[in-house]
Amino acid sequence: MSQLRSDLALAFQAARAEVQGFSSPEGDLLEAVRRQSHAPMRFVDPDGTIQDAQDRMAVHIDALQELLGSADAAGSGRLNHVRQAACEAVEALKIAIFEHGCASAAADRVGLGVYGKRI
Numbered sequence: 001m002s003q004l005r006s007d008l009a010l011a012f013q014a015a016r017a018e019v020q021g022f023s024s025p026e027g028d029l030l031e032a033v034r035r036q037s038h039a040p041m042r043f044v045d046p047d048g049t050i051q052d053a054q055d056r057m058a059v060h061i062d063a064l065q066e067l068l069g070s071a072d073a074a075g076s077g078r079l080n081h082v083r084q085a086a087c088e089a090v091e092a093l094k095i096a097i098f099e100h101g102c103a104s105a106a107a108d109r110v111g112l113g114v115y116g117k118r119i
Contacts, residue, residue: 004112004119005098007040012094019061019086025069030061033090043107044097044119053089053096060089 015036022029044050064086067079103113113119 002113002119004040004043004103004107007112008037008044008094008097008119011037011040012090016087016090019064019083019090022064023068025065029065030058033057033061037093041097043104043110043112044101045104045116047096047100047102049100050093050096053093057086057089057093060086 015033018032018036019029022032060082064082067082098119101119102116103119105115107113107119108115
């Protein structure tokens with residue numbers, strides 16, 4: 001596994017852990033997840049499939065955050081379902097990157113990949 005793939009895998013593992021452990025309606029879960037994955041993502045060129053996966057992830061994470069802020073969160077089995085969907089969306093983004101991601105010019109400059117080649 002390349003260093004970039006390894007870095008991405010670790011970042012998304014941390015992002016999933018963030019989603020699994022998040023319980024406060026006060027914080028910004030989406031920002032926390034983006035912070036986890038930002039460093040290695042800058043070495044991946046933008047792609048439509050990846051962008052779609054990012055958008056879906058944002059929708060699921062926002063739904064979790066909204067549910068955590070509602071009165072239904074504590075007494076509902078729905079919370080586990082929504083949290084699982086958010087974790088699956090994080091994983092789907094990682095898969096989209098691994099399947100469609102190409103190294104950016106920044107990755108090429110620092111030796112993490114060849115510009116335009118799959119990561």
